Amino acid sequence: MKQSLRTLIEAHNEKARGPLQSDYAHLGEQLARRGVDIDAVRQRVAAFGLAIPSWGVGTGGTRFARFPGAGEPRHVFDKIQDCAVVHQLTGATPSVSLHIPWDKCSDWSELRQTAHAQGLSFDAINSNTFSDQPGQAHSYKFGSLSHTDAATRAQAVEHNVECIEIGRLLGSKALTVWVGDGSNFPGQSHFRRAFERYLDSSRQIYAELPGDWRMFLEHKIAEPAFYSTVIQDWGSSFLAASTLGPKAQCLVDLGHHAPNVNIEMIVSRLIGAGKLAGFHFNDSKYGDDDLDAGSVSPYRLFLVFNELVAAAHEQVNGFDPAYMLDQSHNVTDPIESLMSSAVQVQRSYAQALLVDRGALDAAQEANDALAATQLLQRAFQTDVDPILQRVRVDAGRAVDPVVAYRASAYRQRMAQDRPAILSSGGGIV
Ligand code: LRH
Ligand code: MN
Numbered sequence: 001m002k003q004s005l006r007t008l009i010e011a012h013n014e015k016a017r018g019p020l021q022s023d024y025a026h027l028g029e030q031l032a033r034r035g036v037d038i039d040a041v042r043q044r045v046a047a048f049g050l051a052i053p054s055w056g057v058g059t060g061g062t063r064f065a066r067f068p069g070a071g072e073p074r075h076v077f078d079k080i081q082d083c084a085v086v087h088q089l090t091g092a093t094p095s096v097s098l099h100i101p102w103d104k105c106s107d108w109s110e111l112r113q114t115a116h117a118q119g120l121s122f123d124a125i126n127s128n129t130f131s132d133q134p135g136q137a138h139s140y141k142f143g144s145l146s147h148t149d150a151a152t153r154a155q156a157v158e159h160n161v162e163c164i165e166i167g168r169l170l171g172s173k174a175l176t177v178w179v180g181d182g183s184n185f186p187g188q189s190h191f192r193r194a195f196e197r198y199l200d201s202s203r204q205i206y207a208e209l210p211g212d213w214r215m216f217l218e219h220k221i222a223e224p225a226f227y228s229t230v231i232q233d234w235g236s237s238f239l240a241a242s243t244l245g246p247k248a249q250c251l252v253d254l255g256h257h258a259p260n261v262n263i264e265m266i267v268s269r270l271i272g273a274g275k276l277a278g279f280h281f282n283d284s285k286y287g288d289d290d291l292d293a294g295s296v297s298p299y300r301l302f303l304v305f306n307e308l309v310a311a312a313h314e315q316v317n318g319f320d321p322a323y324m325l326d327q328s329h330n331v332t333d334p335i336e337s338l339m340s341s342a343v344q345v346q347r348s349y350a351q352a353l354l355v356d357r358g359a360l361d362a363a364q365e366a367n368d369a370l371a372a373t374q375l376l377q378r379a380f381q382t383d384v385d386p387i388l389q390r391v392r393v394d395a396g397r398a399v400d401p402v403v404a405y406r407a408s409a410y411r412q413r414m415a416q417d418r419p420a421i422l423s424s425g426g427g428i429v
Helices: 001-033 037-046 074-088 108-117 150-170 193-204 234-244 263-274 298-311 334-352 356-364 368-382 385-394 401-408 408-415
Strands: 051-053 095-097 174-177 212-217 250-251 275-279 322-325
Touching: 001 037, 001 074, 001 212, 001 401, 037 334, 037 385, 074 108, 074 193, 074 234, 074 334, 074 401, 074 408, 095 334, 108 193, 150 174, 150 193, 174 193, 174 263, 193 212, 193 234, 193 408, 234 250, 234 263, 234 275, 250 263, 263 275, 298 334, 298 368, 322 334, 334 368, 334 385, 334 401
Parallel strands: 051 095, 051 322, 174 212, 212 250, 250 275, 275 322
Antiparallel strands: none
């Protein structure tokens, strides 16, 4: 960590040390009366980490427009530098998830060393067969892994195999495959044949996975296809992952479901089947809005973590989910949004750790619906900030990451170092 940021954090935390101590002690007493050991919760939260999406440190956009901010990252090394600031101030995001070819670079070992020097490792690597690259032989306009044309499918398979190779050089242990394949008109696509072609292509990718790797299949209800999507829901994803084999699992992006779908129940199904790959955390109100995690429906995020904590508590077999953010920051400083989102995810985890599992089991067995739901609400309504702040301070991170970040004037410095990027029309990145 740069000395300047370390000094700034120490001065920033010094002011808060006294109040934090009494807040922590007070919460500790309250939790002790509820049979909860606050230090045990703190240690679990301290061990919890998230991956940052490399595509999340640049300003995001929509199909209508993207309004780049000051000091935008120009390439993957700038992105790693920005990701490091998020981790240095929160301590909650020790890894980065790259997207190929958006993060292509000429020297992967240099990138690996640069990231490690900043305390960062690499989580799942994401392939991209949902957009065409300059000079690409076959277009993905009508799909990729499920395309009717064998040469286009082969090209998409080859790209995924290349992503595995890049991931191996960076120390990743998983490939995330999200395809936009689908149709816009009834009759345009033969659903069963498209799914079979997707499976056939995915088998070829699966065969190239190193022994200790996993393949994360990401389902999505719609966009860019607006009538049908080949991997449209958790059922299609589960079917595909079960067909492919034990290394294939289902990744849940919270924004990829129809409004009001009970995502926490989908999570429990995938946990029960040993097929939960992990998450792309974000929030949404309408579609795949990619808003900051917990910014619209924090109780929904809490209920997802309630299922995760219950699974860990019950030591469910094969339970080892990967935790990542996947957001588009269109109107905020991406670094501020990533920090506050990481803290919001930590918050949901900490609150879920406060649920009295024994009392909940008893209430469920007794069909005492009110007692059961009140046990969850009580945990959700507990202000766990003293625990989250204490975890950060103990790790030399900022008691209030956004306040410390603004005091660091990092964005202003990047605005000087990095030439401004003019608005280039629409698009998420
Ligand atoms: C698709 C998605 C997928 C990424 C992309 C950036 O909507 O969630 O995870 O590849 O966003
Ligand atoms: Mn996603």
